[in-house]
Structures are given as C-alpha cells and as structure tokens.
Amino acid sequence: MKLYQILEKQIKKEPNYVSDNGEIKKWVVLNKAQNFDEELIGLLLEDADLKEKFFLKVKDAWVFKQNLFIRFLEQKNYLNDSYTQFKNKVGLTIDDKHLKQRNEVSLVWPFKDCILEGGQSREEDKREEIFFNEVLAQDEITELLDPKVLTNAKRFDNEGEHSFDQFNRNENGTITDNLIIKGNNLLALHSLKKEFAGKVKLIYIDPPYNTGNDSFQYNDSFNESSWLTFMKNRLEIARELLCREGKIFIQCDDNEQAPLKILLDEVFKKQNFVETFIWKNTDNAPALSKKSRKNIEFIHCYEKLLDTKSYIGRESDNDDAPLLNSGNQITILEFQPQIIEFKIPDNTYKKGNYDKIELLNDLIVKNGRNENIIKLKGRFKWQQSFLNSEIESGTYFIIKSNKFSIRYQRKSPSNLAPDKFLDEIYLSKAMGIETNEDSKRHIESLNLNFDSFPKPESLIGFLINAVTEEHDIVLDYHLGSGTTASTAQKMNRQYIGIEQMDYIETVSVERLKKVIDGEQGGISKSVNWQGGGCFIYLELKKYNQTFIEKIEEAENEDALLQIWEEMKAKSFLNYNVDIRKQEQHIEDFKALSLTEQKQHLCELLDKNQLYVNLSSLGDRNFECSPEEQKVTQAFYQLKN
Numbered sequence: 001m002k003l004y005q006i007l008e009k010q011i012k013k014e015p016n017y018v019s020d021n022g023e024i025k026k027w028v029v030l031n032k033a034q035n036f037d038e039e040l041i042g043l044l045l046e047d048a049d050l051k052e053k054f055f056l057k058v059k060d061a062w063v064f065k066q067n068l069f070i071r072f073l074e075q076k077n078y079l080n081d082s083y084t085q086f087k088n089k090v091g092l093t094i095d096d097k098h099l100k101q102r103n104e105v106s107l108v109w110p111f112k113d114c115i116l117e118g119g120q121s122r123e124e125d126k127r128e129e130i131f132f133n134e135v136l137a138q139d140e141i142t143e144l145l146d147p148k149v150l151t152n153a154k155r156f157d158n159e160g161e162h163s164f165d166q167f168n169r170n171e172n173g174t175i176t177d178n179l180i181i182k183g184n185n186l187l188a189l190h191s192l193k194k195e196f197a198g199k200v201k202l203i204y205i206d207p208p209y210n211t212g213n214d215s216f217q218y219n220d221s222f223n224e225s226s227w228l229t230f231m232k233n234r235l236e237i238a239r240e241l242l243c244r245e246g247k248i249f250i251q252c253d254d255n256e257q258a259p260l261k262i263l264l265d266e267v268f269k270k271q272n273f274v275e276t277f278i279w280k281n282t283d284n285a286p287a288l289s290k291k292s293r294k295n296i297e298f299i300h301c302y303e304k305l306l307d308t309k310s311y312i313g314r315e316s317d318n319d320d321a322p323l324l325n326s327g328n329q330i331t332i333l334e335f336q337p338q339i340i341e342f343k344i345p346d347n348t349y350k351k352g353n354y355d356k357i358e359l360l361n362d363l364i365v366k367n368g369r370n371e372n373i374i375k376l377k378g379r380f381k382w383q384q385s386f387l388n389s390e391i392e393s394g395t396y397f398i399i400k401s402n403k404f405s406i407r408y409q410r411k412s413p414s415n416l417a418p419d420k421f422l423d424e425i426y427l428s429k430a431m432g433i434e435t436n437e438d439s440k441r442h443i444e445s446l447n448l449n450f451d452s453f454p455k456p457e458s459l460i461g462f463l464i465n466a467v468t469e470e471h472d473i474v475l476d477y478h479l480g481s482g483t484t485a486s487t488a489q490k491m492n493r494q495y496i497g498i499e500q501m502d503y504i505e506t507v508s509v510e511r512l513k514k515v516i517d518g519e520q521g522g523i524s525k526s527v528n529w530q531g532g533g534c535f536i537y538l539e540l541k542k543y544n545q546t547f548i549e550k551i552e553e554a555e556n557e558d559a560l561l562q563i564w565e566e567m568k569a570k571s572f573l574n575y576n577v578d579i580r581k582q583e584q585h586i587e588d589f590k591a592l593s594l595t596e597q598k599q600h601l602c603e604l605l606d607k608n609q610l611y612v613n614l615s616s617l618g619d620r621n622f623e624c625s626p627e628e629q630k631v632t633q634a635f636y637q638l639k640n
Helices: 004-011 028-035 038-045 048-053 067-074 080-087 138-144 185-196 224-241 257-268 384-392 424-431 436-445 456-469 483-490 503-516 544-553 557-570 578-586 586-590 594-604 628-635
Strands: 055-058 061-064 115-117 131-133 150-157 160-163 179-182 202-206 243-253 275-279 296-303 333-335 342-344 347-349 362-366 372-375 396-399 473-476 495-500 535-540
Touching: 004 038, 004 048, 004 067, 028 067, 028 578, 028 628, 038 048, 038 061, 048 055, 115 224, 131 138, 150 503, 150 628, 179 503, 185 224, 185 535, 185 628, 202 224, 202 456, 224 243, 224 257, 243 257, 243 275, 257 275, 257 296, 296 384, 436 456, 456 483, 473 483, 483 495, 483 503, 495 503, 503 535, 544 557, 544 594, 557 594, 578 586
Parallel strands: 179 495, 179 535, 202 243, 202 473, 473 495
Antiparallel strands: 055 061, 115 131, 150 160, 150 535, 243 296, 275 296, 333 396, 342 347, 362 372, 362 396
C-alpha cells in the first residue's frame, strides 16, 4: 500500500478529521500537526510505516518530524488544492527550507529536489530520463533505491577465475574483499550503504563532464539541470559512505567545474572544502595563456567532517595564483610533534616514530610562536628524548624541502595535500605524475581496447598516498578503465569499483587480472609491485533491464514483436499501459520505423524495475537462482 494511502486510512480513524462526504479535513489535520497535537501524534505512532517515516528515534523517545509531515500533507498529489502552490517551489530549497525562508545564495536548477536514475549503459543511451520528486514520489524512490539482488559472482586471483565461495570479513564484520560491481552506480551505491556506510576513507571519481562529446560512451549529453541532478544524487549517498576522516576527490574539466564546486559546497558544506588541485593533462599544451584551461583539469577535494580548530598556519606568497605560480615553492609546514602524523612522497612519518625521522633538507625550529629561529642543514636524526623535551616547551617545527610540496597540514592524521597547481617541476622531481598520453600508452601496452584517455596511475596513486593507509577502503563509482582499482591493488588498499558500461568486463576486469599477474606499467616499479591479491566480481541482477537490452539488440520488427510477447508475460510495464489498446493498435506500431518501435517498447517498461530489489529475493516471479540467493544473503548478512 502506498504511504499516502496508509496515512489517509489512519487519519480517517478519527471522525473529527473527516468531513460529511468522507474527505479528510486537511486544514484541521495541518493545524493539529503545527501545534504538536497529542491525539494526532498518537494516531500516527500507531502505524509502523508512518512511525518510521515521520518520526526520529532519539534514545527512548520518538521525535515528530513536523516539517516533513506538513510538507507531505500539503504536497501529495491527492491533495489537489495544494499542488499549484507547491509546483512553484520545486527545486527552490536548501536543507528542506524554501529560499524565501533563508538569507543565502544557492545553486538552484529545475529538478534539483528529484532523483534521477540516470542510466549510462549503451542500451539506455539518450533515453528519456525519469525524475522522481523527493516528496511527491516517496514510494517510487524507496523502491528505486532499495538494495539490489546480486548475481554472477566470481573471485579472481593469480590462479584465475573461481566460483564464489564466501566474503572475507574483519573482526567488526565488515567485508575486506576487493569488489568490482557492474550496474547502475546510484543503485549500487545504495546497495553498499548497509555494509559500508561510514567506512570508506577515500572516494575518487572521474565522472562524465557533460561536454556533449560522447567519446566516453557515457550518456554524456544531459543538459546542465539533468547533469547536476545526476551528480547531486550520487554525491549525497557517497558522503554517507565516507568515514569521519574521509576525503572525496572529484575530477572535472572547465566545462562544469564551477557549478560543480558550488554543488559540492552544498552537499559537503563549504567549511569542508580542502582544495582544488589543477592537473596538466597533456604534454602537448601551448604556453600558459587565457586558453590554457583547455589543457588542464580540476580536482575538487572535500572532507567528510571538518574540525575547524585543526588548521595550523602556512606561509606562502602565492596561495591564490595556481595558474600563475610565482616560482616560490609552497614547502612550508608547521606542526606540533606530539600529534604529527603525515605522509610525503619520499617517506611516511607516523607519531611515536620520531627517532626514525630523517628530514631531507632544512629544518627550522620555531620555539613556540616567537621569531627565534634555529636553522639546521643537511641530513640528521633527532632522538625521541630531545623531541619530548621540545614538546614540553611548546616547540613548533617548520619543514622546508625541495623534495616535496605541501599545501597545508592539520593536527588530525593523514591530511597532507600538495600545492594546488601540480606543475611539471613538482611532478617530475617528486612523484612523476603522468599525462593522458602516458596513461593511453599504458593501456595499449596491456592490449586493452579503451576509446578514451584513462587517468594515469601516478595521479591516483598520489591522491591515495596523501590521505590513506594500507588496507583503507578506496571507492570509485565511475570506474571506467579501472585505474583507481588497479592503483589501489598495487598500493595494498581495499577497493570498490562500480561501472555500468559493458567494458567493465573487457577492460576493467581484464586490466585487474593483469595487475594481479604482476604487470609493470603505471606505478608498478615505484612501489615494487610483484603481483598478487584478488577481487570479487559482482553484478546487480537485472529484470526490466534485460528487456531493454533485448530491444536494442533486435535487428528487425519480427524480433521486436517476439520481445513484446515476452514483455506481456514477464516484464513489469508502466502502471498506465493498457495491453488491450496496444494490441488494438498493433498495425500503427508496425508502421513506425525500427528506431521508433524500439523507443516505444522501452517507454512501456517500468524503469523502477530495471533491477531486482532485495525485498524480491524470494519472489518466484524474479527467478533468483540458488547461487544468486547465496551471494546476496552473504553480502547483506541475511539468514537463510
């Protein structure tokens, strides 16, 4: 039963809320809700579905979500007199408050408060996208984002492919296997939520840039409103997956990086912005000029939760000129030794290991915050006892080095970031971060056919090294050619990769198999990669998606008519499809072109049933095999 039907049925149990003709006295109920009426609240609490939707449990008490209930009551489509008022407000909200209620500037666009399923497979290319409003289509969204059944599970290691046996878990019960998942990334992210919420240390994505150029085979021609909705839906669930100290890096070109930055400010909050790094993506760029941005890409970095007191000072005169670097290296770092824990390309320094620290160039000791500076040159070591005495006197340290460049350092662990402009001087002398041409040659050396330019492993490796430790979880939900997963494998990080395109099997998986076998491209030599490790491949189980793929593969009208017969028997059609009328007008259907026939059949399918929901695992209509039930139950830790 739909939520509004449940609500209507429950409200009608109280005669004072119902008119003589059996209609709900909406304004009576609204007035009761606005005044936290005990009678109304008690009535709502009696129903489990209403209790879950409109109340928040805090310790042993249930708190009434008054604003949510009032908005739902005003805006649901069965309350016809409220829709005109509501439609003028669609998308114009921040944190559930309309703009006129706030004194802020916000990035606003049509369909902002909607969910876009956003298929990106070849079969869904250019399809008409469906926008589910977060208030009006609550039931549809719940069904859409329900965790999905898993299928086609297999494990890959250096001995080849194996049937799925089990997931490995740590002492906290969390899966420790590397995962590669084929399927719509929004649905896959929500399927990961129960298992991995609050556990991912680093997310890197290289999403479609909305350029109108479909060379990446993505459904990359969204207009800007659709693209922003597409990004927002995925960023919101991605944030839930990050742990408290987690970071996200989002790569983009100049086409959408500016609105993307404002969107990220809203999703992750402006105070959690870390930096925008700039990467020169090709060696064939002209000299820096007003056109130079065509040869660079931007990497916006945000963290999950900022401790605003954790910043320590930085000294530089070129903080705001990433494209016009003055030449003065950004190499100054100030920290307190008792809480230092940071990484640089040359080595890793951890708190408690000060006697093993060997600085590579100059060290300036600033006693407290006064101007008495002692400068020591050359290679040397300081013993723990000396550092302990300096800690007691409040000594701060500033590191200067030609070997690495530091943007800032926090008191919290693992937060080293580079100069925001990753220029060739820094790259060649420190990490040797490669260009698109280098990564293309790497892919070609593996005999893999990938039409676009993948990001280089050295770039992803630099980001992974900056904010993670071994065994931390790294997530990429626009996996593409598999660079993030390959790099994480070589750096001994746990990874999760999600990709919907069919090349996940012919490129991403094949590349990872070569990595496990010990291939020596990318960062292999710099990390002394010798091969090894394993990963588990999974797919979201398709249902109506299968019919879409059959429709696109059909070569003639007869094949489409046969698919239509199958659809009538097994598929989930849109609620407003009248099969009898379709049959009555079959000659009109035959008069259409083959392309139009395919489009028409796809439109008849319920896009909310593209994949099989976890709640349907035992439903015979979905024909889940014993193997599918085994892997699904194991992933979600369900009892048989």
